[in-house]
Amino acid sequence: MKASNTIASSQLEQIAGRANVHPAPHECAKYAVDGMVPAAIVRPETAEQAAEIVRYAGTERLSLIPCGALTKLGVGMPASRYDIAMDLTRLNSVVHYDPDDLTLSVEAGMGLAKLGQILAKKNQFLPLMPPFFENCTVGGTIASGADSLLRPGYGTPRDFLIGAEFINGSGALNKSGGRVVKNVSGYDLHKLLIGSLGTLAVITRLNFRTFPLPEAKRGFLAAFDNEQEAVSLRQKIIASPLTPVVLEICSPEATRILFGTETPIASLLAGERSWHLFAGFEGTPEVCDRYARELQRLAQESGAHDALVLREAQYTGLAERMREAVPLLSRNSPQAVLFRFSGLPAETTTLLRALRSFVASSWIPSVQIVRGSSELCLALLPKGQEESLFKQVAYFWKSVESLRGKLDFRASILSCPSEWKTELRVWGADGPDLALMRRVKSSFDPHNLFAPGRFVGGI
Amino acid sequence: MVEAAKKELVRELLALVGADGVLSQPEDLAMYEYDGSVEKARPDVVVFPLSTQHVSSIVRLALKHDVPIVGRGAGTGLSGGALARGGGIVIVFARMNKILEIDLENQRARVQPGVVNLDLTRAVESAGLYFAPDPSSQKACTIGGNVSENAGGPHTLAYGVTTNHITGLELVFPDGEIVRIGGKVSGAAGYDLCGLFVGSEGTLALVTEITARLSRKPEAVKTLLAIFETVDDATETVAEMTARAITPAACEMMDGLTLCAVEDYVHAGFPRDSAAVLLIEVEGLAEAVQAQAKAVEQICKKHDAREVRTAKDEKERELLWKGRKNAFGALGRLAPSNYVLDGVIPRSKLPKALQHISEIGKKYGFSIGNIFHAGDGNLHPLVLYDPRDREQFEGAMQASEEIIRYCVEIGGALTGEHGVGMEKSELMPLLFSDEDFALMRRIHDAFNPVGLLNPGKVFPLGKGCGETRIRPHEINAGAAT
Numbered sequence: 001m002k003a004s005n006t007i008a009s010s011q012l013e014q015i016a017g018r019a020n021v022h023p024a025p026h027e028c029a030k031y032a033v034d035g036m037v038p039a040a041i042v043r044p045e046t047a048e049q050a051a052e053i054v055r056y057a058g059t060e061r062l063s064l065i066p067c068g069a070l071t072k073l074g075v076g077m078p079a080s081r082y083d084i085a086m087d088l089t090r091l092n093s094v095v096h097y098d099p100d101d102l103t104l105s106v107e108a109g110m111g112l113a114k115l116g117q118i119l120a121k122k123n124q125f126l127p128l129m130p131p132f133f134e135n136c137t138v139g140g141t142i143a144s145g146a147d148s149l150l151r152p153g154y155g156t157p158r159d160f161l162i163g164a165e166f167i168n169g170s171g172a173l174n175k176s177g178g179r180v181v182k183n184v185s186g187y188d189l190h191k192l193l194i195g196s197l198g199t200l201a202v203i204t205r206l207n208f209r210t211f212p213l214p215e216a217k218r219g220f221l222a223a224f225d226n227e228q229e230a231v232s233l234r235q236k237i238i239a240s241p242l243t244p245v246v247l248e249i250c251s252p253e254a255t256r257i258l259f260g261t262e263t264p265i266a267s268l269l270a271g272e273r274s275w276h277l278f279a280g281f282e283g284t285p286e287v288c289d290r291y292a293r294e295l296q297r298l299a300q301e302s303g304a305h306d307a308l309v310l311r312e313a314q315y316t317g318l319a320e321r322m323r324e325a326v327p328l329l330s331r332n333s334p335q336a337v338l339f340r341f342s343g344l345p346a347e348t349t350t351l352l353r354a355l356r357s358f359v360a361s362s363w364i365p366s367v368q369i370v371r372g373s374s375e376l377c378l379a380l381l382p383k384g385q386e387e388s389l390f391k392q393v394a395y396f397w398k399s400v401e402s403l404r405g406k407l408d409f410r411a412s413i414l415s416c417p418s419e420w421k422t423e424l425r426v427w428g429a430d431g432p433d434l435a436l437m438r439r440v441k442s443s444f445d446p447h448n449l450f451a452p453g454r455f456v457g458g459i
Numbered sequence: 460m461v462e463a464a465k466k467e468l469v470r471e472l473l474a475l476v477g478a479d480g481v482l483s484q485p486e487d488l489a490m491y492e493y494d495g496s497v498e499k500a501r502p503d504v505v506v507f508p509l510s511t512q513h514v515s516s517i518v519r520l521a522l523k524h525d526v527p528i529v530g531r532g533a534g535t536g537l538s539g540g541a542l543a544r545g546g547g548i549v550i551v552f553a554r555m556n557k558i559l560e561i562d563l564e565n566q567r568a569r570v571q572p573g574v575v576n577l578d579l580t581r582a583v584e585s586a587g588l589y590f591a592p593d594p595s596s597q598k599a600c601t602i603g604g605n606v607s608e609n610a611g612g613p614h615t616l617a618y619g620v621t622t623n624h625i626t627g628l629e630l631v632f633p634d635g636e637i638v639r640i641g642g643k644v645s646g647a648a649g650y651d652l653c654g655l656f657v658g659s660e661g662t663l664a665l666v667t668e669i670t671a672r673l674s675r676k677p678e679a680v681k682t683l684l685a686i687f688e689t690v691d692d693a694t695e696t697v698a699e700m701t702a703r704a705i706t707p708a709a710c711e712m713m714d715g716l717t718l719c720a721v722e723d724y725v726h727a728g729f730p731r732d733s734a735a736v737l738l739i740e741v742e743g744l745a746e747a748v749q750a751q752a753k754a755v756e757q758i759c760k761k762h763d764a765r766e767v768r769t770a771k772d773e774k775e776r777e778l779l780w781k782g783r784k785n786a787f788g789a790l791g792r793l794a795p796s797n798y799v800l801d802g803v804i805p806r807s808k809l810p811k812a813l814q815h816i817s818e819i820g821k822k823y824g825f826s827i828g829n830i831f832h833a834g835d836g837n838l839h840p841l842v843l844y845d846p847r848d849r850e851q852f853e854g855a856m857q858a859s860e861e862i863i864r865y866c867v868e869i870g871g872a873l874t875g876e877h878g879v880g881m882e883k884s885e886l887m888p889l890l891f892s893d894e895d896f897a898l899m900r901r902i903h904d905a906f907n908p909v910g911l912l913n914p915g916k917v918f919p920l921g922k923g924c925g926e927t928r929i930r931p932h933e934i935n936a937g938a939a940t
Contacts, residue, residue, distance in 0.1 A: 100702035100807040101836075124704065145648075156646070158654055159623055172894035180803040182620065182835045182875040184609045184658050185883075185890055186917065187899050191622075191654030200650070212704030241678035241744055286746040342646040346564035374646060410647035427648050433640045437650045439905035443898065456649045 011060075012042045012084070015052045020045070020090070031067060031085035033454070034078035034418035038065070038085040045090045047165065047173055047204040054202060055171030057084060057449050065451045066198040068109060068140030071132035074415045075144050076197050077426055080453030088139055091204055096179060099124060103162065103179050105207045108139025124210040127154035127245075129319070131326040139203045145195025147340070149323045152372040153245025153282070154211065157194050163207035164190035168200075169445030179207050192440060199455040200444040214282030218292065219246070219315030222277045222299040223270030223306040227251070227356075230275040231349045231370065233302035237279065238345060238373055242294055246280030247372055248322055254367035257332050257381075258321050265318050270306035277304075278322060280315055325369055325377065330415055333365075333381040337393050337416040339400075341376040343409035351376065351407055358399040362392040377414070390420055397424055404429075427456045460503045460526060460546060468524050468548075472506050475516050480507040480554070491531070491549050495596070497798055497846075497856075498539035498881050502529070502549040509554050511629060511637055511667040518665065518911070519635040521548050527914045528633075530661045532573060532604030535596040537799055538880030540608055540660050544915035550665065552603050558582055559668070566673040567626065567643045572603020572666050579671065588673040591618040594876070595784045606666050609658030611876030613709040613783065616834040617742070618674065620876065622657040627670030630656060633911040643670055655902070660878050661913040663906040677708075677742035681752045682770040682779060685737040685759040686730050690714055690817075690829075693735035694809040696762040697833040701806040705754055708742040710834030711783050717790060717828040717841075724789040727778040733765065737833065738783055786830040787841065793826070794843035800859050801877035802866030806836040812869065816840050816862055823858040837875035838866065864889060879917045887919050 009023040020043040022028065028037045044050040057064045063081035067073065068088055091107040094115070098104075099122040106115060112126075113134050119125050130136060130146035140146075142157055154160070163177025176189035193203055224230040230249045237244065250258065252273050259265045269276060277299075281291040292309040299307040310318065321328070330336045343351050348370060355378055359366040362380075369377045380396065382389050393416070400411055413426035434457040441448075441459045453459075460468070469483045482488060482505040492501040503526065508514045521528040527547030534541055543549050556573035563586045568579060576597040580589040593612035594600055604610070606628070611620045618624075627641035640652040656663055687693040693712055700710065713721065715734045722729040729736060737759070741751040756767045770776040782789075790797055804812050813829065816838070820827035828841040840862055844855035863873060867889045874883055891899070896918065903918070 098805060098807065100698065101805045102701060102704060103805065155619075155623070158651060159619055168898055170897075172897065174895050174898050175891070176895075178803075178872045178890070179870060180805060180836055180872050180875070182611060182615065182803055182832070182837050183872040184611075184620070184876055184878055185873040186879065186887065186895075187902060188609075188622065188654050188658055189898070189902070191651045194651055194654075195648070196650060239675075241675070243743075283744075283747055284750045286750065287744055290744060290746050340648075342644050344562075344565045344643060346562075374644065408642065408644055410644055412648045431647070431649065432638060433649065433652055436638060436640065436652055436906075440650050440652070440655070440902065443901040443905045446901075 009040050011056050012040055012053060015056065016042050016044050016049050028085070031070065033065060033073050033082055034421065036079055036082045039083050041085045041087055043087045043090050047091065047167070050086065050088070050091070050202055050204055051167045051171050051173045053084070053086060054167050054169070054449065058169065058171055058447050061447065062449070063452050064449050066143070066202045068137030069111070069132070069135045071136045072140055072144040072146060076454035077421055077458070078418060078453065079451055086202060088202070088204070089137065094118060095205060099210070102210045103181065103207065104210050105179055105205060106138055107205055108137060108203045110138050112136050112138055112141055119210055120213065123213050125213050126208055127160065127211055128157065129323045131324050133323055138206055142194055142206060143196060143198050143203055145197070147371065147375060149319060150245050152247040153243060158191050160209040161190055161194065161206060162209055164193055164203060165205035166193060166201035166203045169447055169449050173204070174201070177207060181209050197455050198451045199441060199459055200450065202450070216285050216288050217280060217282040217312055217315060218288045219310030219318060220279040220281070220292065220295045221268060221308045221310060221318070222304040223274035224277070224302070224304055225274065227275050227352050228349050229303040230277045231352070233277050233299055233304065234370070234373070235345065236298045236302060237295070240294065240298065242281070242291060244279040244281045244291070246278065246319055246322070248278045249370035250276045250278065251368040253365065254369050257367060258325060258328055265314070265321060268308060268310070268314065274305070278318060280319055326414060329367060329379040329381065333383065335382050335385070335389060335417050337380040338414040339378045339411060340414045341378065341409050341411050342374055343376065343407065345373045347407050347409070348376070351403070351409060354403055354407070355400070358396050362396055364392055393420065394424060401429065430457045464524060465503050468520060468526065469504055471520050472504065472517065476506060476508055476513055480509070481505070491534070491551070492542070494534045494539060494541050495537045496539045496880065496882050498542055500542040500544045501546070502543035503546050505549045505551055507551050507554045511631065514550060514631045514665055514667050515635040515637055517548065517550060518631055518633060521911055522633060522635070528911055529913050530603065530607065530665045532601030533575070533599045535600040536604060536608060536880065537801065537877040538608070538874065538882040540878050540880035540916060541604070542881065544881050552601060555667065562643065563588065565643060566675070568671050568673055570602055570669050570671065572601060572606070572669060574602050576600050576602055576605060583673055584676070587676050589676055590671055591624050591674045592621045595787065602669055602671065603666050606657050606669055607659070607661045608878040609876070611832070611837065613711050613832055616710060616832065617706055617708040622654060624672045624674070625653055625657050625669060626672055628653055628656055628666055629668035630664035631667055632664050633907050633909065637667070641670065660880060660916050662903055662917055663912065665912065679745040679748040680740060680742045680776070681748050682776045683739045683752060683755060684768045684770070684779060685739065685764045686733045686766045686768070687735045687762070687764055688733060690735045690813050691810050692762045692764070693737055694813050694833070696737060696759050696764070698807050698809050699758050699762065700755065701834070703758070705751060705758070707739050707751065707755060707834060709738070709740040710832070711738040712736070712829065712831055712833040713738070713783065713786060714829040716826060717786055717830050720789040720792055721782045721786050723792065724785060725778060725782040727782040729782055738779055783830070790828050790841055790843065794845065796844060796846045798842040798844065798855055798859055800838065800840045800842070800862055801874045802838045802863050802871060803875040804836045804838060804866050804869055804871035808869050809833060809836065812838065812865070815865055819858050819861050823854045825855060825858055832875070835875070836871065860886070881916055884915070884917055885919050887917070
């Protein structure tokens with residue numbers, strides 16, 4: 001590992017220009033990953049410059065972490081090495097936008113919110129609603145695999161990412177897929193980039209299908225005495241012809257933190273002890289009316305003690321708050337630990353109850369959000385700085401493991417204090433496919449330059 | 460293969476899977492030397508495993524004998540993906556055809572690769588579920604084949620291709636190792652290995668079990684048949700529908716040449732005197748279907764549709780789809796053979812592309828039918844020719860290549876759903892650079908290091924090695940007169 005700032009900086013300046021290389025410690029500190037500060041930041045203007053930087057890093061065996069808006073640097077394990085932060089925010093143009101074809105090619109550093117404004121001019125949008133929406137980049141959203149609030153309606157990026165350009169660990173600029181909506185020419189390498197946390201390649205360009213903005217959208221809120229009834233409504237919705245675009249269930253504690261007691265939204269909620277199911281739906285006004293009728297009927301059948309159809313402005317306000325659930329919960333406690341579970345719809349209540357029982361024995365305040373049909377976010381939000389805190393979190397994490405074999409699920413830690421990561425192993429137990437993932441990694445990044453150590457199984 | 464080595468391999472395979480699981484006589488092997496494409500390649504031996512363990516043992520034998528190994532489902536593929544380009548063993552999954560588990564509550568099914576696509580839908584339709592990928596060959600093609608080729612179909616316009624409906628796989632690697640990736644639960648942390656292996660055309664691993672997502676049948680379906688006097692009117696209708704962001708569940712086009720052949724075959728009421736029809740299906744909530752059907756009809760009328768007819772009942776709907784799904788077969792009545800192409804273009808360029816394809820047909824003197832997934836720009840021009848005439852064969856191949864090159868030139872892709880196989884491996888450089896191939900090759904070698912699995916597919920063979928199409932005299936020997 002090269003530690004010298006000057007060597008790295010002068011070479012990088014030759015490639016990207018002096019103004020775009022920042023070796024000053026106070027600048028570099030902004031790019032710290034789990035407390036590890038890079039020796040330099042470089043901001044390439046073109047994909048070719050970025051490729052040259054990777055080639056330079058390869059020659060010098062410098063490790064590199066591609067960055068966007070720095071909103072999700074806390075994801076994953078601490079890096080084993082970190083020499084250069086490659087800031088891609090200068091690569092921020094729309095390269096092709098063919099609204100008549102509903103296809104888009106955009107550089108990785110483009111802000112997601114700004115892109116939304118560009119597409120809205122043509123009455124279209126990209127169905128990604130990840131946390132940190134107002135600041136995050138398209139590339140960072142894809143690389144971090146951030147969950148989107150609209151997943152129930154539009155799926156994950158693997159359903160609408162149609163191609164990509166990226167730089168592999170040898171410094172070559174590659175492409176995969178294309179700009180058409182159906183394509184099986186060659187291996188689907190762009191799918192591998194989704195959620196790869198910058199460990200395979202530097203993403204420079206992403207191609208998407210775009211979608212029409214809906215004619216109308218509205219929301220629905222139902223309140224329940226317990227989680228079983230709320231989940232039962234969700235199951236009824238899944239088994240019905242309805243296909244809401246947003247479908248979330250908040251525990252009473254989650255509702256309190258996300259919506260407080262004095263926000264305009266809080267007045268819509270049905271008390272601090274209730275579980276809330278929140279659904280969003282879109283279409284023509286007739287379609288929205290149908291949703292409203294059916295959801296009210298299903299909610300009643302499921303034992304809801306309150307049910308309310310939300311106007312578009314109310315729905316949007318609530319959705320934006322739900323979208324930001326991860327940062328809002330993280331900010332609630334200096335030592336917040338957020339877990340992500342993926343499971344089977346039919347096992348949601350059992351999983352939720354098991355997790356709540358583990359939490360109950362630890363005394364740490366906890367909140368849960370069930371997302372879509374299969375995801376569950378659980379946050380432990382300690383109030384104090386007790387010494388036993390880590391032990392309690394570790395015990396909870398170990399208890400989760402005891403559910404294996406009884407329930408089918410995957411679990412990982414979305415965020416936690418950096419110093420706990422190594423011991424907790426945030427990605428959870430290694431799966432049987434880890435060896436295959438290592439082969440993918442070494443094919444893309446033979447010298448292990450990209451974000452070493454941050455990913456699953458120490459990749 | 461050398462005869463003695465082949466004898467030894469056959470003996471070992473017989474010991475493994477039994478006498479009814481191995482074919483090695485030339486007359487039997489001839490059945491497996493072709494698929495739905497124009498390519499041809501004869502294996503040395505065909506074997507029918509009963510289990511994943513069998514597959515693993517067969518792979519180990521292949522490794523020991525250093526012979527290639529190719530997986531095969533029903534042989535309906537259209538790019539030569541299931542052909543033994545370099546000879547060796549063809550593993551046919553016909554006996555691994557069990558539906559292992561149906562989990563209605565979680566909308567998942569676990570199946571062996573030899574399960575026929577439509578059989579899975581039939582097994583779950585009483586619960587209101589179905590398996591969404593619906594290739595035209597769905598009555599025969601297998602889910603293993605769908606996974607290998609990342610197959611599409613008419614309804615992938617709204618619901619995505621095979622990869623969007625697979626959550627887990629069991630794989631056998633060239634060293635015989637068995638590994639499971641994914642499962643019923645989707646969304647786990649880690650690289651999207653299912654995304655890589657689905658559509659890898661049997662070049663990275665053999666698929667021995669599949670976990671598939673089951674979709675819920677829509678509440679309402681409306682099937683419209685729009686009839687046009689010119690091809691331009693039909694293609695402009697599709698372009699405008701796309702531009703106005705109307706996405707039906709399916710939007711298929713058939714041109715006049717095709718329609719007559721189809722109508723002779725199915726008698727579904729397709730007009731014999733029109734230039735083109737669009738078969739458009741809208742699905743979803745009854746209220747949404749109503750609105751979408753109205754919007755579709757308005758656009759069709761704006762582009763001078765002579766008539767827009769709605770299927771009055773399920774029987775008529777099924778008949779219209781029967782016509783569409785059997786169109787390739789129906790065209791067999793018009794010429795001794797036909798070559799089905801598969802290219803993709805940006806949808807806004809449909810009118811121009813269809814005109815250009817017609818010009819290419821005229822230039823080479825061929826009738827070219829068009830039956831395709833118009834809604835997602837996935838063209839299937841069908842070149843009618845007589846393979847017994849060498850000149851015609853060569854001309855048909857040249858015309859076809861020119862069409863595919865044109866698709867790429869206007870911003871499209873080489874293949875939308877049939878795969879690269881051996882049909883288009885030499886055209887891959889139109890889309891990919893040497894650097895792209897180097898990366899794909901590294902991925903290939905990471906899983907299939909000695910090229911044991913399905914050699915000669917996906918990657919171009921290189922200069923001078925590309926001429927692998929069947930010779931006219933070879934076809935002649937077996938052609939019906």
